[in-house]
Structures are given as structure tokens and as C-alpha cells.
Amino acid sequence: MALTEEQKFQLENFFNQSNFAEEGGVITDLDGTAIHEYESRLIIPSEVEAGLKKIHDRGRPVVINTLRFPISVIKTFGREWYNISGAPVPTVLMNGSQLGYIIETKDKDLKYEELAAFPLTQTEIGDILNVVEKLLADNIPELLIFYYPRNWTKGEIIWTPFKERINHIQNKYSSASQVYSSEFKQLHDDLSAEDICMVFLLIDVPEDRLMAYQHTKKSNFFTHAGTDKLSGAEQIAEILNFKLHHSLGAGDTEMDVFLKAVGLAVHVGNPYLSFEGVLPPLKISGSHELGELLFQLAAMQRTVVK
Numbered sequence: 001m002a003l004t005e006e007q008k009f010q011l012e013n014f015f016n017q018s019n020f021a022e023e024g025g026v027i028t029d030l031d032g033t034a035i036h037e038y039e040s041r042l043i044i045p046s047e048v049e050a051g052l053k054k055i056h057d058r059g060r061p062v063v064i065n066t067l068r069f070p071i072s073v074i075k076t077f078g079r080e081w082y083n084i085s086g087a088p089v090p091t092v093l094m095n096g097s098q099l100g101y102i103i104e105t106k107d108k109d110l111k112y113e114e115l116a117a118f119p120l121t122q123t124e125i126g127d128i129l130n131v132v133e134k135l136l137a138d139n140i141p142e143l144l145i146f147y148y149p150r151n152w153t154k155g156e157i158i159w160t161p162f163k164e165r166i167n168h169i170q171n172k173y174s175s176a177s178q179v180y181s182s183e184f185k186q187l188h189d190d191l192s193a194e195d196i197c198m199v200f201l202l203i204d205v206p207e208d209r210l211m212a213y214q215h216t217k218k219s220n221f222f223t224h225a226g227t228d229k230l231s232g233a234e235q236i237a238e239i240l241n242f243k244l245h246h247s248l249g250a251g252d253t254e255m256d257v258f259l260k261a262v263g264l265a266v267h268v269g270n271p272y273l274s275f276e277g278v279l280p281p282l283k284i285s286g287s288h289e290l291g292e293l294l295f296q297l298a299a300m301q302r303t304v305v306k
Helices: 005-017 046-057 070-085 122-137 163-172 184-192 229-240 287-300
Strands: 026-028 036-038 041-043 062-065 089-093 098-104 110-117 143-149 157-160 178-181 196-203 219-222 248-251 264-268 282-284
Touching (some): 005 287, 026 287, 046 287, 070 089, 098 229, 157 163
Parallel strands (some): 026 062, 026 248, 157 178
Antiparallel strands (some): 143 196, 196 219
């Protein structure tokens, strides 16, 4: 999809005012940003593939910054993303709580290699469990606890207080590696026994039923204090030796707080985002335009000699 003259001007202005060619990179959210849903399937548009490959060929880092956990990224987009670069894929996952690479093994399988992690403390786990205990006292059968161990091979684990709901939950959340039910004390022991990067609390009910509860939020993400997509972006930029203020960032929700730190924030499909980087944000309608934007950005810079 062709860019407008205004979008081209903003992109050229960013390139001319920054040092993207030598110190910048691209850091992007996945869902709703670099990928989109088509006929009930999530795909990476060909325009995004071409744009990302061009950026990578010019020698600039491309980083995924997403709420997804390692196995989810590997199973859904890992192979396609890896094939774009043919090299380890740097990632910021689970709202900034785990940084690492998607890498290819000698057997041509994909695995995750951690660079850094910022798990919840025991005090933070205790605070979360206090919230869960209060919800259990309200006898909400639809309460679900999703948690994500630092050991990436364990994937996504879901706890429900009612064992008769296990089959329903397994069918609904096929991404989960395990769904189980237990006494509250067992959940407490499980969360305390190992490093947990993120906890997601969900009241799995329609909005009209949610209004009957005393609690105002349908879902909550819990990570270590000060850990989010911005802190993760700052950490990965330091590790990979690029500068956020010389970089382009793309996102579509209020959780994409890393957009505040980049040189050019690209708002994808959400006209109400308020994040502004060094320059005024560039607004586009969807992932196809993002691909074209990246391709044009790569074409502006000279080839970096490796």
C-alpha cells in the first residue's frame, strides 16, 4: 500500500534528523502491528516481510517487543521471522520481563536463548495471591490465573479453582501447555517454587456480567516493578548496541510504552494513541503500510559494510 506524501515527508524527516543508518534500529509490537488476522489466521503480510528483510540487509537490528511468551512466538511466527533474517531474532517478551533470541538449532528446530530476565519477587507474588484470594472469596468460577515461568520450555500455565472447567479452558486456550486445578495453597506453592516472569489474571466473563462484580478490571498483567515494554526496549538496545532515539518503533496499544523513547513512533491502526517520540508520531492504517514504511526507510540508507 502506497504511503501518502505526508507520511513520506515524516519518514524522510526522521531519517535526515536521526542517525538511523549507523545507530538506529526497528522495534515493533506483533499483534495488530506487524501481523494481522486474515480468515481467522494471523499472518505476517508480504509487505512486512519485504520491509523487515530490507532493514536487516542494511545491517540494522530488528527487535520484536510483544506480550507473547517464547513458545507462542516460536510456534506462530518464529519460522517466518527467522527466515526473514536467517539469523537469531532478538525479542522483548512478556511485557519486558524476558529478553533473548529465537535461534535455530543444529537440527533446524527453533528454541529460545535468554539474554536477561526480570522475574517477580516473592513479595510481588504474595501481593498477586492476596488479590486472587479476595476474588475466590467472591466465588467467581470464571477466574483464571495464567502464569509464565522463566523456564521458557514450560510455556503458558493456567490455573482454575474449578476442575470441572479444565476441558473447557483447554479447548478455549489452546496455546496453554498446561491447565490444572488445585487448592489455593498449591497455587501459592507453585508460584513460589520458581522464577515467574509474568502473571495474567483474567475474569473470563462477558462485559455485561462483569458489571455485577465489585472488581472493575476484567484482566490484569503483573510483572516485576518497573518492568514493561519500555524498560525491555531500553535493555535490549543496550545489549545490541543501538540507540532508541535514533530508532523507529511501531505499536498499536497503550501497552506499547516503548514508543515514548524512539526517534519516530509509528501508530498502527489506532488513531487515539498519544505516544510521541523525538518527533511527532506517524500514523498508518495497518501492517501493510508498515511494511511499505520499512522498505522506504531501508531504501534511504546506504548499505552498511559488514
